[in-house]
Structures are given as C-alpha cells and as structure tokens.
Amino acid sequence: MxxxxxxxxxxxxxxxxxxxxxxxxxxxxxxxxxxxxxxxxxxxxxxxxxxxxxxxxxxxxxxxxxxxxxxxxxxxxxxxxxxxxxxxxxxxxxxxxxxxxxxxxxxxxxxHYLGKTVNITPYSDHTLKLDAFIEIAASTRFPVIIRGEFGSEKLSVASAIHYNSVLKHQPFIEIDCSTPCLSAFEKNIQRCFDQGRGGTLFLHAIDELPLPQQLLLAQLIQAQEASHEQALKGTPYNPVRFLVSTTRALTRQLIAGEFSQQLYLKLNYLNVQLAPLSERKQDIPEIVEKLMNRHRLYPEQDLGQAVKKALCQYHWPGNYQQLERVLIRLLTLAGSNPIQLTDLHHNAPEMKPKTNKAAAKISKTAIVPATKMPLMPDLIPQLINKNYQAFTGLHPALRKALCYVADNYCAQMSLQQLADKIGISASHLCALFKSQLNNSYKQIITELKVEKARRLFINSPLARVSDVAEKSGFGDISHFEKAFKRFTDCTPRAFKNALNHTAAQVN
Structure with missing residues (x-):
C-alpha cells in the first residue's frame, strides 16, 4: 500500500x-x-x-x-x-x-503520489459546483464519465475524485486509450488491472478506443463483476474503480455504432461535463496567477497589463493545457519584464490579431468570405499523383514536407518525425499546414490513406477489407473503418459491396 x-x-x-x-x-x-x-x-x-x-x-x-x-x-x-x-x-x-x-x-x-497538481484552480461558482459533484462522486465507487474539450482539466477532476474518496491511499493509474495495437493494449490493461487492485483506473480518451479493445475492456469488467459474486461467498475481493474521460458524446458514438453498448452500460453511472475555458473567462485571471507562481523563473518576473488582458480575452481552443504552454513559453523566452504584448505575439503567434489596417480598408470595399478556403482544394489528388509542380507557390519548408508526404504517407510517421526530416520545428510546420492549407497534418495524412484505400477498392472490388487497410497504411482495422466512414459517409464493406453490385449490373 x-x-x-x-x-x-x-x-x-x-x-x-x-x-x-x-x-x-x-x-x-x-x-x-x-x-x-x-x-x-x-x-x-x-x-x-x-x-x-x-x-x-x-x-x-x-x-x-x-x-x-x-x-x-x-x-x-x-x-x-x-x-x-x-x-x-x-x-x-x-x-x-x-x-x-x-x-x-x-x-x-x-x-505526493503522482507528482501532479490538481488544476481546478479558481473558487468561482462554476468550479465550486464542480467540487460539489466531486464530493458526490468521491462518496461512491461507481464509474464516472468525465466529458470535456481537448486540453480541459479531465485528469485533475479524476484525481480529485480519487483523492477525496476512501481509496485515496490506494493506487491511481492512468491509461491512454489511444493505443492502436490490440495486443499492446491487452497486455497494458491486464497489468494495470493487477497493479490497481483496490484503487482506481483512469481511462483517458476512451472515445478513441477501437471497438476490439472496447470489447476486451468490457470482458475484463465482466470478469471483475463475477469476482464480486465470488466475494459474497467468502473469496477475497479487491475491485478496481473506473473513471473515464472523453471529448465526444459517447451516446452519439453508440448510435453511430462506434462504441460498444456493453461497455457503455457498464460505465454509464455518473456523468459530468466540464465547461471550456472560453465559457468561463472570469476564471482565467486566477488560473494565470497560479501558473505564474508555479512557472516564473524569478520572483520579480511578471506580465504586463496588456498581456494579461489578451490572455483573458483569447478563446483558448486548447483550454487549460494551451494556456499553460503559452505561459511557459512566454516566461522562458520573453526578453522583457514585465512581459510585453510584442513578446506574446512573437512567442504565441496564434494569439496575434488576424486583422490589420490594410485588411480593414479592403473589407469595406470587398466581400470577405465567412470561412477561409484552402489554397489547394485538389491537394489530395495532387499528392496521390505526386504532382510536385502544384506545390511551387507554397512556403519552401511546406513544399518540401508535402513532397516527402507524397512518397511516404502510407508509413507510420508523426508530425515531429516529418519536421525532423526537413529540418524545422514541429510547431512551425504545424502552423504552415494550418495557415497555407487550412488543414492539419493528421487530417491530410488520414484523408490521403482513405483516398488510397478507395482507389484500391475501385481497382480490386474483391479485395479483402483487411488487405486494403494494410496496403493504405492503416495499422488497425477499427481505425481504418472509422476514418473511411468519416470521409466517404459509408463503411469500407458497404463501399466494396456497392462496387460489386454496380459491376454485376454492368455485366
């Protein structure tokens, strides 16, 4: 213990x-x-x-x-x-x-136990209501589903529930559910079950867990419930409590067939929805102050009033985690004290205002589209066909990255690995994808692989779904099925059957 x-x-x-x-x-x-x-x-x-x-x-x-x-x-x-x-x-x-x-x-x-701070910082009415829910959840051993946007304080809520409960001196183990490999997940979850006996397992991002792993997890929970029945007959029993987090509504995934009904029924007892930082901007000053106390390099280091105002007004799509990263970057790299707005815009370009005087003049005489359109609407076919001439007008580093992607997109390659290949930082490359292509690297890679799979099906309608998934670079069949459906509005099997039906009618 x-x-x-x-x-x-x-x-x-x-x-x-x-x-x-x-x-x-x-x-x-x-x-x-x-x-x-x-x-x-x-x-x-x-x-x-x-x-x-x-x-x-x-x-x-x-x-x-x-x-x-x-x-x-x-x-x-x-x-x-x-x-x-x-x-x-x-x-x-x-x-x-x-x-x-x-x-x-x-x-x-x-x-003491995790080396991590509970990041539920202010004492506003919103967070006190969250504390009241934590009190209720901590008084039971039922599973809890914690839903919140990416970067919100889901881990902090889970640890607060555990460390306010009677299990507070028992193990608290976090498991990342985005592991794509079934065998690796099976070994990890079984090891965590054994280590976490009598404590809490926190399943992070359970909405990313592929269906085969969901079924495996449901079976392990079922086995635990069977052990509870044996305990009633005198057998020693040390149950594991489950806390799970998700960024998407599990009910929608359930309706779409992307989440196991069996697992959902075993987890759906207590639910809490975390408000994004954009909806509780009144909490930002206290959060900033706490983060400053934790990360400032020397006691006198501070933020200028204009910087504090900008931090409070920004919408923070990455929530608490993004705010903490921006502050750490500022405190580490800024050359002035107190830190000025120019330091903020230089070290966090995403916070720089998008409009300027020239743009304002243009907006009076021209109709500006409501949404920014990609510079290359036919990007995916150009990459598939390796038409490198189409990338001539782009930033040199982005052009080099796209050429490398066109040759290697079926391989498992992270943004960091791609950035290392072409010799720039991952953050700079990510910004280039967003600004010049209006898309993320991850989405482009996934769409490329789906298009590759679609063309393989068209050329070989009788090919097995698993073979096409492997040839198009998907390491996990469940991930392949989800991605294919997201971009084509039908499952790989339905797409394949439609091709075969059309071919039969032609013949």
Missing part, C-alpha cells in the same frame, strides 16, 4: 488565504477555522454558555462537513444571536469551506 504524506492537512498560506477570502466575502469577522488531520463523526453546532457575568454566548463552533464527516470547525469567537437566515448563510459558508479544504488536501495527495 502507498504511504500517505506525513502532514496532508496543514494550513499553508494558500489555503489560509482562500479561507479568509471566503469569510471576508461573506462578512464574517472574528472567526477562525480549524482543520482536522483525520475526519470525525458529524457534529452539531456547539455554543459555549455565558458565565454568571455575561448575558450572551462568548464562543460557538460550527462543523465543516464533507461526506457526512466533520473535517474541521468554524469558530466564531464572539458570536451574537443569529437569525434563521443568518444560520442558513453560515451553513452555505461552511459548505464552501469544506470544498476549499478538500480540494487542497486532494492536491497534496496528488502531488
């Missing part, structure tokens, strides 16, 4: 500041908060009776409750008689204090 940190419930400055801010916001003065090292049974409010010379109570304590357990007390040093409305308000305050304390304790445990 893992050993807990020796002092998980100390009151450091950060926790004290947040507690005092909550008391001040609710106009509670002459009070102090005591945090217990271990939970005790739920208590009732206590009032110290006045002495013979006093008419009013001089001391009162109100319990701070979490999971029906007292985790601390709010002491009012010189209380007066409180009305019913004031008592109800005090109950709401102690509830907020409980969520603040438990979030800090979960962060302490996460740092």
């Amino acid at each position: 893992q050993q807990p940190p020796k002092t998980p419930c100390q009151m450091p400055d950060l926790l004290t500041i947040n507690i005092n801010a909550t008391l001040t916001a609710n106009k509670i003065t002459g009070a102090r908060v005591e945090v217990y090292a271990c939970g005790t049974f739920a208590q009732n409010p206590r009032v110290l009776a006045p002495s013979a010379r006093e008419k009013q109570p001089v001391y009162a304590s109100y319990p701070i409750i979490y999971h029906n357990t007292s985790i601390g007390m709010l002491h009012l040093l010189q209380p007066r008689m409180l009305s019913r409305d004031e008592l109800q308000k005090l109950s709401c305050v102690t509830k907020k204090l409980a969520l603040i304390i438990k979030r800090y304790q979960a962060t302490s445990l996460s740092n």
